[in-house]
Amino acid sequence: MKSINSIRFALAALGAAALAACGQSGPAPVEAPAEPVAVEAPPPPAFEPTAAAFKCIRDMHPVRGFYVDNLLGNLDGTIAAATSETGAIYPAGSVVQLVPGEAMIKREAGYNAATKDWEFFELDVTEAGAAIRVRGADEVVNQFGGNCLACHEKAKPEFDLICEQTHGCDPIPLTPVMVKAIQNTDPRCPPVPDLPADQLEALAMLQAFRDAAAGN
Numbered sequence: 001m002k003s004i005n006s007i008r009f010a011l012a013a014l015g016a017a018a019l020a021a022c023g024q025s026g027p028a029p030v031e032a033p034a035e036p037v038a039v040e041a042p043p044p045p046a047f048e049p050t051a052a053a054f055k056c057i058r059d060m061h062p063v064r065g066f067y068v069d070n071l072l073g074n075l076d077g078t079i080a081a082a083t084s085e086t087g088a089i090y091p092a093g094s095v096v097q098l099v100p101g102e103a104m105i106k107r108e109a110g111y112n113a114a115t116k117d118w119e120f121f122e123l124d125v126t127e128a129g130a131a132i133r134v135r136g137a138d139e140v141v142n143q144f145g146g147n148c149l150a151c152h153e154k155a156k157p158e159f160d161l162i163c164e165q166t167h168g169c170d171p172i173p174l175t176p177v178m179v180k181a182i183q184n185t186d187p188r189c190p191p192v193p194d195l196p197a198d199q200l201e202a203l204a205m206l207q208a209f210r211d212a213a214a215g216n
């Protein structure tokens with residue numbers, strides 16, 4: 001009987017591994033209730049971010065071209081990871097944003113091995129605040145059909161899925177001036193008076209792209 005049970009368990013484990021497989025080498029999240037795993041250090045607290053986690057992007061902490069925050073009070077740890085020249089693993093609670101409509105939040109250890117515990121968000125942002133349109137791990141696809149993880153996992157491993165422009169990800173079709181202009185027109189923030197001409201031009205170009213896409 002014991003051997004049949006272990007064969008059953010092995011088959012179940014294989015099935016779960018196949019379902020969870022994303023080309024990752026980490027352990028598959030197989031449930032094995034009989035054997036509790038000994039934990040050496042207490043894990044960071046489990047937490048469930050809500051839309052309240054997101055605020056005016058310019059109230060976050062700027063690092064080069066993007067912004068960071070930490071929902072668990074460890075902003076120093078997040079800034080240290082973001083400013084490390086050799087790369088680092090971001091601490092739990094880290095929020096990273098390049099534009100108001102997309103975010104990554106580092107969840108508690110064990111949240112998702114394939115995404116290195118990052119949760120991806122696509123947000124609808126208005127004057128009233130942010131609403132979560134899509135959230136999750138390896139399944140999250142942006143409004144242009146791009147899977148967040150498919151791009152971000154190409155970042156060199158030492159950069160913990162953070163792409164910037166030099167970490168090995170496929171590029172996005174936004175120039176740094178466009179990104180700056182989008183950050184400066186976050187509808188949740190006080191307006192920036194007198195945007196420079198290159199940013200106004202970038203916004204006009206983005207609007208033209210949107211109009212063209214809507215016309216199709």
Ligand code: HEC
Binds near residue numbers: 066140151163170179
């Ligand atoms: C086509 C590939 C691609 C897709 C799809 C994509 N990203 Fe990115 N993302 C990038 C690149 C490249 C950058 C860096 C751009 C820059 O700094 O100019 C970036 C930047 C970011 C940043 C700022 C931190 C960093 O990695 O530089 C966040 C946060 C982010 N993306 C979240 C998301 C989320 C959430 C999704 C899905 C809803 C998503 N991205 C989809 C390629 C992608």
